Amino acid sequence: MLQLLALAAAALLALAPTAGALPKVSRVGKYLYTEDGNRFFIKGIAYQTQGRKLPTQLKHNLIVFYSPPPVGLNLSFIFDTSHDFLVVDNLADSAACARDLPTLQKLGINAIRAYSANSSLNHDECMQALSSAGIYVILDLTLPLNGSIDTTLPAWSTNTLDQYLRTIDAFEKYDNVLAYNVGNEVMTPTATQAAPFLVAAARDIRAYLNSISSSALVGYAAIDGPASFVDNEADFLACSESASIDIFGLNNYEWCGNEPNTTFDSLNSRFANYGVAAYFSEFGSENCNPNPRLWTEIPVMFRYSLHSTVLVPAINLVHFPLSEPMTNVWSGGVAFSYFTDMSKGHDFGMAALSPDNSSVTTNADFDNLAAKFNAVTFVNSPAKGASTPSLPSCPSPSPPGWNASNTLPATPNDAACGCLANELSCVFTPPSPDYMVLVGQLIGIACGLVAQAGGTCDDISSNGVTGTYGRLAMCDPTIKLSYVMSQYYELNHRVNAACSFSGNATINASAKPSLLAAAAASSCIPSPAIFTPSAPPVLVPDAGKKSNSTSGGPTADNSGHSTNGGMSGIVVSRGLLVGVTAALGCVVGGMIWTLA
Ligand SMILES: *[C@@H]1O[C@H](CO)[C@@H](O)[C@H](O)[C@H]1NC(C)=O
Ligand SMILES: *[C@@H]1O[C@H](CO)[C@@H](O)[C@H](O)[C@H]1NC(C)=O
Numbered sequence: 001m002l003q004l005l006a007l008a009a010a011a012l013l014a015l016a017p018t019a020g021a022l023p024k025v026s027r028v029g030k031y032l033y034t035e036d037g038n039r040f041f042i043k044g045i046a047y048q049t050q051g052r053k054l055p056t057q058l059k060h061n062l063i064v065f066y067s068p069p070p071v072g073l074n075l076s077f078i079f080d081t082s083h084d085f086l087v088v089d090n091l092a093d094s095a096a097c098a099r100d101l102p103t104l105q106k107l108g109i110n111a112i113r114a115y116s117a118n119s120s121l122n123h124d125e126c127m128q129a130l131s132s133a134g135i136y137v138i139l140d141l142t143l144p145l146n147g148s149i150d151t152t153l154p155a156w157s158t159n160t161l162d163q164y165l166r167t168i169d170a171f172e173k174y175d176n177v178l179a180y181n182v183g184n185e186v187m188t189p190t191a192t193q194a195a196p197f198l199v200a201a202a203r204d205i206r207a208y209l210n211s212i213s214s215s216a217l218v219g220y221a222a223i224d225g226p227a228s229f230v231d232n233e234a235d236f237l238a239c240s241e242s243a244s245i246d247i248f249g250l251n252n253y254e255w256c257g258n259e260p261n262t263t264f265d266s267l268n269s270r271f272a273n274y275g276v277a278a279y280f281s282e283f284g285s286e287n288c289n290p291n292p293r294l295w296t297e298i299p300v301m302f303r304y305s306l307h308s309t310v311l312v313p314a315i316n317l318v319h320f321p322l323s324e325p326m327t328n329v330w331s332g333g334v335a336f337s338y339f340t341d342m343s344k345g346h347d348f349g350m351a352a353l354s355p356d357n358s359s360v361t362t363n364a365d366f367d368n369l370a371a372k373f374n375a376v377t378f379v380n381s382p383a384k385g386a387s388t389p390s391l392p393s394c395p396s397p398s399p400p401g402w403n404a405s406n407t408l409p410a411t412p413n414d415a416a417c418g419c420l421a422n423e424l425s426c427v428f429t430p431p432s433p434d435y436m437v438l439v440g441q442l443i444g445i446a447c448g449l450v451a452q453a454g455g456t457c458d459d460i461s462s463n464g465v466t467g468t469y470g471r472l473a474m475c476d477p478t479i480k481l482s483y484v485m486s487q488y489y490e491l492n493h494r495v496n497a498a499c500s501f502s503g504n505a506t507i508n509a510s511a512k513p514s515l516l517a518a519a520a521a522s523s524c525i526p527s528p529a530i531f532t533p534s535a536p537p538v539l540v541p542d543a544g545k546k547s548n549s550t551s552g553g554p555t556a557d558n559s560g561h562s563t564n565g566g567m568s569g570i571v572v573s574r575g576l577l578v579g580v581t582a583a584l585g586c587v588v589g590g591m592i593w594t595l596a
């Protein structure tokens, strides 16, 4: 079957029109335009298999060792209550892409959104098939587990930067990458401290894209919430010329069933003057009346003015009357979701797979979506350059609902962190490739011990609320851990027992005998700087074992406790966050598990 599907894919590629590359899309002011000067709107669908949930004990082993899981693995673990996700890279599955492309084309879409990609895999067939069909890709650079900036213990560090850059390197050869997202639903209404790290990520990814002459947009997909949160979040992400996203995505489910056409009025007036492009990075509320979904928001979202000959500069509107087009404010949206996606007991999926995965069956939601999407006519105004509102102001220090510093962390520096790793006296020795959870635990333990011995973990800590960033906060977590272990060892006059950590650490006999970790940091780590990152170090599968590695290894997993995996449709207005907090050693902040 796979062979047949692969042939089908090949045939499809061969038959596809040999049209030139898809036109580049760029942002001018708050709108998107293709090279020919026409406005561009996103008319898309989320194309991502929902991550399978794994129990805490097994997930890391599974991800590192067993991808795909071997025969005989007890798969009933999979629907555990844990909220971590196994990476599914749909864009690497060429047979599935060939299977799905005709179905996607029925929707009349011009974009899909994919939530995770594995840069080690080949994406040629899917990306080229999509391109031939005129479909752009909005790609999240994040991975589940430690592959994203964390909601409550955020950092912008070499391992995450390098993962993002590797993904960009794997996708830049395609002509249909519309945007790269630096995060999905990382900030929440109760935890906004990741904001400076996300903006730093946008800044450094923008610089890298510029350095490789990429025109892809830099985006972020935001969880919805109270206006006090969403508005500050949107402003924060776009308030600096040198560190701004190009496109703000809002995962918005407020239109539910037969909503009145005034439903988006509040959003419209709030975003009327927004300085960069904005779109709905997810939409399509489930379990509404009527059900299946009628998608009545689509004609509203893409509606053009009935008075389009009367020019009303939208940027001056404070109240947004119904008769004015939403297209003056938004650049389209991404319907959620192609694949089955369970959230709160409801399935947002519109295409079900046959048991052998060879065919898809679409549902009534899909048919209704196709009807509405195919009826959309894009407006072509304002003209390129006609409206370029200024960027928003950064939120004033502590507006209600917002808790983040305007001081950004520096660009993560692989060379500096690698230099330090080579000089440390006591080095973390991962007992297995499955080490990212252990690293978190050991940092907590080691920081506790260092504090008792009179030291601090300030060097490795960062705080997005106060805008203070330790000089090592940008380094890979394994290097941070080795640094703290070395400090403890040195505070204890280098007795062997102080560099054991129950067998998780090893003395480096080759390290300079009297060099203190802090002094090594002073010589290796320059003052914080903003610079254009260069291509990331080559990925070594067991990178964490190498002393001079600056990369956390291929699975670098993130908390995944936020919906960083991004595969959950969330109806914010229906009660969203359930938080549980836990202290973790010296590291500032708590952890929040969000139930999606
Ligand atoms: C598989 O896992 C489930 C859930 O933990 C357990 O109840 C079941 O006994 C396991 N089956 C086997 C064959 O180990
Ligand atoms: C809502 O908007 C749609 C699309 O413009 C229009 O067809 C419909 O009549 C409107 N409904 C109401 C109640 O205004």
Ligand SMILES: *[C@@H]1O[C@H](CO)[C@@H](O)[C@H](O)[C@H]1NC(C)=O
Residues within 6 Å of the ligand: 049, 088, 353, 355, 356, 357
């Ligand atoms: C079908 O696809 C799903 C999702 O990609 C995968 O988990 C499953 O193993 C596949 N089943 C078969 C029979 O290939």
Ligand SMILES: *[C@@H]1O[C@H](CO)[C@@H](O)[C@H](O)[C@H]1NC(C)=O
Residues within 6 Å of the ligand: 401, 402, 403, 465
């Ligand atoms: C902001 O963060 C500070 C320090 O973490 C905390 O004390 C304060 O309660 C927070 N304020 C809000 C509004 O979340």
Ligand SMILES: *[C@@H]1O[C@H](CO)[C@@H](O)[C@H](O)[C@H]1NC(C)=O
Residues within 6 Å of the ligand: 084, 145, 146, 436, 437, 438, 439, 440, 441, 477, 557, 558, 559, 560, 561
């Ligand atoms: C990685 O994520 C896990 C939770 O999924 C967390 O326990 C651990 O501390 C994280 N590791 C690091 C180094 O951040």
Ligand SMILES: *[C@@H]1O[C@H](CO)[C@@H](O)[C@H](O)[C@H]1NC(C)=O
Residues within 6 Å of the ligand: 431, 438, 441, 442, 501, 502, 503, 504
């Ligand atoms: C490493 O540290 C963990 C957590 O404290 C501990 O359970 C384990 O026994 C230690 N040693 C090894 C070799 O993993």
Ligand SMILES: *[C@@H]1O[C@H](CO)[C@@H](O)[C@H](O)[C@H]1NC(C)=O
Residues within 6 Å of the ligand: 421, 422, 423, 424, 427, 508, 509, 510, 511, 512, 546, 547, 548
């Ligand atoms: C030990 O220190 C030497 C000399 O600084 C360095 O070259 C080497 O990479 C270090 N080894 C480990 C395991 O950290």
Ligand SMILES: *[C@@H]1O[C@H](CO)[C@@H](O)[C@H](O)[C@H]1NC(C)=O
Residues within 6 Å of the ligand: 546, 547, 548, 549
């Ligand atoms: C350390 O880094 C150097 C240069 O980046 C590389 O040649 C060497 O193989 C690395 N050593 C280890 C043990 O990773």
Ligand SMILES: *[C@@H]1O[C@H](CO)[C@@H](O)[C@H](O)[C@H]1NC(C)=O
Residues within 6 Å of the ligand: 063, 064, 067, 087, 118, 119, 120, 121, 143, 554, 555
């Ligand atoms: C990416 O793919 C490679 C090659 O199949 C695999 O070894 C690795 O575990 C994958 N990484 C993730 C994060 O799934």
